[in-house]
Amino acid sequence: MILGAVAAAIKEEIASLSVDDRAPGMTALALSLARSVDSSAKNPAAKAVAARELRAVMKELRAMAPIEEEGDAVDDIARQREKRREEARRRRSG
Numbered sequence: 218m219i220l221g222a223v224a225a226a227i228k229e230e231i232a233s234l235s236v237d238d239r240a241p242g243m244t245a246l247a248l249s250l251a252r253s254v255d256s257s258a259k260n261p262a263a264k265a266v267a268a269r270e271l272r273a274v275m276k277e278l279r280a281m282a283p284i285e286e287e288g289d290a291v292d293d294i295a296r297q298r299e300k301r302r303e304e305a306r307r308r309r310s311g
Contacts, residue, residue: 221255224248227275234282243281247274 220228228251231237231244253267 221252223254223271224251227251227271230275231278234278236278236281239281240278243274243278247271247278250274 227247231247237244250267250271254264254271257264257267
């Protein structure tokens with residue numbers, strides 16, 4: 218099956234969220250809605266409804282996604298702080 222731009226992007230995002238096994242029905246619904254958005258070019262009202270519902274489903278799927286162990290802003294700040302402290306220790310020791 219060839220996916221449109223929205224469906225392809227949603228499929229990629231769902232894969233990156235790692236929620237397929239947690240909510241298979243919701244992921245299927247999201248993909249179905251994304252295909253509806255892609256295919257309803259001639260009916261702007263239907264496209265708007267599908268897009269609104271897709272946003273709601275994706276919001277729920279994002280909330281279900283497991284929290285990543287590292288890579289958030291707090292981890293970045295902690296790494297930067299440790300790097301500055303290490304540089305200061307090296308300067309003091311010679």
